Amino acid sequence: MARTATPKIPLFRNSPAFSRGRISHTGTEKAVEAYSGQFRKDMENFLNVRALEHVNGGMMIVLTLLPNGVLYSVTTLGMGYEIFGSYLSDMAKTGRVCAERVDAFNSPIYSALVGELKELIVANGYFQIVRIEKLDYPMVDEKNREPRLFARHFRAVTEGVVEDHCGKEIVEELFDHLTKKLEGNMFIFDEKYCQEAHYLVFLRRRVTG
Structure with missing residues (x-):
């Protein structure tokens, strides 16, 4: 009796970073x-x-975004990524993009807490932290809390990755609908979610023999 072959599971599903x-x-x-x-x-x-x-x-100088104690998932940027990902999933459901490609797509961005970055620098030992300076994130300014502007900034960072992974033909539709989705979720621009900041960490190379 012939044995039925076991369906091959794409390798990315075994990745610890996989999150459907x-x-x-x-x-x-x-x-x-x-x-x-x-x-x-x-x-x-x-x-x-x-x-x-x-x-x-x-x-x-090293830059990071998150204050200590802030969850990325409840920041404007984090929720913006969730909205972006949700529309990619919608496109997969309608066959506009391969579902396997969406499932395999992991944005190569990790927003570290300023304390997390400081800990790593101290443990490494090659550099001394001279000072840490906080600058307001652009979204803190109310005039910048505008969906189209946010979508443009988002596109500048992600377009190349999306094009390589999912295909050039979906780019215009994807970012056009991102703007519309943001317009329907204006709550993410509320002040309580605009918690990101630009932390400039000034480092000096330690003197070695």
């Missing part, structure tokens, strides 16, 4: 841990390489 229907790290706890773990590895490598490039006492 979501494209960012706001999904399952497992996905959040996967993004966080990758960020720690990447940041360690980044600091090690920059340390080789800098002379003793050389300066560097």
